[in-house]
Amino acid sequence: xxxxxxxxxxxxxxxxxxxxxxxxxxxxxxxxxxxxxxxxxxxxxxxxxxxxxxxxxxxxxxxxxxxxxxxxxxxxxxxxxxxxxxxxxxxxxxxxxxxxxxxxxxxxxxxxxxxxxxxxxxxxxxxxxxxxxxxxxxxxxxxxxxxxxxxxxxxxxxxxxxxxxxxxxxxxxxxxxxxxxxxxxxxxxxxxxxxxxxxxxxxxxxxxxxxxxxxxxxxxxxxxxxxxxxxxxxxxxxxxxxxxxxxxxxxxxxxxxxxxxxxxxxxxxxxxxxxxxxxxxxxxxxxxxxxxx
Amino acid sequence: xxxxxxxxxxxxxxxxxxxxxxxxxxxxxxxxxxxxxxxxxxxxxxxxxxxxxxxxxxxxxxxxxxxxxxxxxxxxxxxxxxxxxxxxxxxxxxxxxxxxxxxxxxxxxxxxxxxxxxxxxxxxxxxxxxxxxxxxxxxxxxxxxxxxxxxxxxxxxxxxxxxxxxxxxxxxxxxxxxxxxxxxxxxxxxxxxxxxxxxxxxxxxxxxxxxxxxxxxxxxxxxxxxxxxxxxxxxxxxxxxxxxxxxxxxxxxxxxxxxxxxxxxxxxxxxxxxxxxxxxxxxxxxxxxxxxx
Numbered sequence: 001x002x003x004x005x006x007x008x009x010x011x012x013x014x015x016x017x018x019x020x021x022x023x024x025x026x027x028x029x030x031x032x033x034x035x036x037x038x039x040x041x042x043x044x045x046x047x048x049x050x051x052x053x054x055x056x057x058x059x060x061x062x063x064x065x066x067x068x069x070x071x072x073x074x075x076x077x078x079x080x081x082x083x084x085x086x087x088x089x090x091x092x093x094x095x096x097x098x099x100x101x102x103x104x105x106x107x108x109x110x111x112x113x114x115x116x117x118x119x120x121x122x123x124x125x126x127x128x129x130x131x132x133x134x135x136x137x138x139x140x141x142x143x144x145x146x147x148x149x150x151x152x153x154x155x156x157x158x159x160x161x162x163x164x165x166x167x168x169x170x171x172x173x174x175x176x177x178x179x180x181x182x183x184x185x186x187x188x189x190x191x192x193x194x195x196x197x198x199x200x201x202x203x204x205x206x207x208x209x210x211x212x213x214x215x216x217x218x219x220x221x222x223x224x225x226x227x228x229x230x231x232x233x234x235x236x237x238x239x240x241x242x243x244x245x246x247x248x249x250x251x252x253x254x255x256x257x258x259x260x261x262x263x264x265x266x267x268x269x270x271x272x273x274x275x276x277x278x279x280x281x282x283x284x285x286x287x288x289x290x291x292x293x
Numbered sequence: 294x295x296x297x298x299x300x301x302x303x304x305x306x307x308x309x310x311x312x313x314x315x316x317x318x319x320x321x322x323x324x325x326x327x328x329x330x331x332x333x334x335x336x337x338x339x340x341x342x343x344x345x346x347x348x349x350x351x352x353x354x355x356x357x358x359x360x361x362x363x364x365x366x367x368x369x370x371x372x373x374x375x376x377x378x379x380x381x382x383x384x385x386x387x388x389x390x391x392x393x394x395x396x397x398x399x400x401x402x403x404x405x406x407x408x409x410x411x412x413x414x415x416x417x418x419x420x421x422x423x424x425x426x427x428x429x430x431x432x433x434x435x436x437x438x439x440x441x442x443x444x445x446x447x448x449x450x451x452x453x454x455x456x457x458x459x460x461x462x463x464x465x466x467x468x469x470x471x472x473x474x475x476x477x478x479x480x481x482x483x484x485x486x487x488x489x490x491x492x493x494x495x496x497x498x499x500x501x502x503x504x505x506x507x508x509x510x511x512x513x514x515x516x517x518x519x520x521x522x523x524x525x526x527x528x529x530x531x532x533x534x535x536x537x538x539x540x541x542x543x544x545x546x547x548x549x550x551x552x553x554x555x556x557x558x559x560x561x562x563x564x565x566x567x568x569x570x571x572x573x574x575x576x577x578x579x580x581x582x583x584x585x586x
Contacts, residue, residue, distance in 0.1 A: 032450035088400035107381035112449050116442030123437035129502030137426040137533045140433050144416035156405050157325035
């Protein structure tokens with residue numbers, strides 16, 4: 001099966017779990033849940049859930065066990081986008097081609113929708129009925145460390161503080177490692193966990209190496225797409241450029257940046273080479289490298 | 294020992310755990326952690342941690358086991374205050390007599406500090422080294438349900454939506470039950486959990502009844518204090534009145550409101566009557582009723 005088709009099928013599974021998890025019958029709080037659903041259903045690529053699903057499959061785990069973790073990953077990813085788009089942060093009016101959450105529901109509700117999704121993610125992971133309490137506890141720790149103030153939130157802090165006179169390449173790498181890399185690594189590790197292989201050092205090392213390399217390549221390609229494509233094509237406003245964000249293109253030419261992404265992609269493929277059934281993860285790495293949006 | 298002295302000692306214990314948990318050695322992200330620490334160390338009453346500690350003690354649990362849960366409760370409480378104070382929410386410049394987080398550190402960092410504390414709370418609870426993975430998993434579920442979009446965040450949503458033409462008393466009760474009551478109940482239940490009594494239906498019912506009654510009384514007294522005291526006395530700006538917030542005084546006289554709080558306090562005391570060693574929780578209920586700030 002083509003990797004795009006695999007991703008579509010996996011996204012549908014994640015979306016089914018999310019749709020069920022995000023239903024709410026209480027009319028008094030519907031606007032909050034509408035805002036949460038609106039943002040989750042914005043048509044993201046569901047890369048993090050797919051990584052969890054693919055690593056779970058690679059190591060022989062069952063799909064039902066990984067899906068609540070996949071849904072939790074997407075809730076946290078969506079919360080980060082909602083808060084990142086706020087006027088006091090990146091001030092983005094558009095997200096995935098639609099009005100961002102605060103444009104659609106107001107700023108206060110966008111703060112709450114983000115808070116709600118973040119908190120709910122931990123409930124989803126901790127309550128996974130197909131896993132043991134011990135596995136769920138490990139999942140919560142992985143998610144909290146990746147998303148928290150030494151992970152993704154720390155990356156956001158570095159983003160805020162980036163207006164240094166002479167930004168260093170190491171600063172950029174660290175920002176990405178924290179801001180996007182930590183959750184991508186977490187996604188792969190949750191797949192390993194759901195497959196019951198979290199005690200297998202070789203499996204953990206392979207998932208970590210794959211995710212770190214793919215995550216870095218992903219960010220480089222993002223920077224290249226922002227650079228080469230217009231606002232209409234990406235569905236995002238050109239705020240990164242407008243805000244003079246630190247990107248890979250501050251340190252290298254577009255050609256060199258692409259070569260860098262190629263090297264990372266090869267690294268990712270090598271990491272999973274020893275494992276039978278690695279073809280879908282290999283295709284995913286190539287697909288993410290060659291994507292045009 | 295007087296209850297005030299008990300609370301002070303318990304707050305010191307909680308603060309020790311928080312101080313250790315909130316230390317950060319990475320200079321690149323210090324501003325974020327400064328903002329988190331600033332808000333946590335703002336001199337709150339530490340009522341939620343105390344409730345957890347007192348219920349743990351009542352049911353014979355060890356102090357070290359409950360303290361990580363107590364710290365997690367305070368992190369979540371502090372995050373809720375930071376986000377609640379934001380310009381797009383209650384727009385409060387003062388919190389506990391000092392500049393609120395966004396006044397001191399800017400709006401973007403206040404959003405991140407809140408996000409960071411919320412996420413970190415789950416890591417603290419999930420990583421409690423003195424409890425089993427199963428207990429920690431249960432603690433995470435309790436915290437996430439109480440703080441999440443069917444708990445505290447739902448209460449915030451009702452606060453946003455409260456500008457109805459004829460607000461009902463039931464709306465006010467439900468808002469408080471979600472916005473403050475859920476986390477207060479959670480605090481008591483975490484104490485029961487840390488004492489290893491979460492499977493004891495009588496203990497859970499008593500903690501729930503006590504916390505619900507004390508939580509309601511607490512809110513009524515808050516409304517009365519806002520009504521009778523000036524901005525300087527409470528350390529909060531008079532924003533509740535300014536924003537025309539829904540309070541108990543919309544539905545009853547100050548005298549009737551106080552009687553209502555007395556009844557709730559008696560309810561709370563009755564709930565723990567069967568248990569030996571209930572004197573400190575009895576004193577706490579009376580102390581919260583008669584507090585002047």
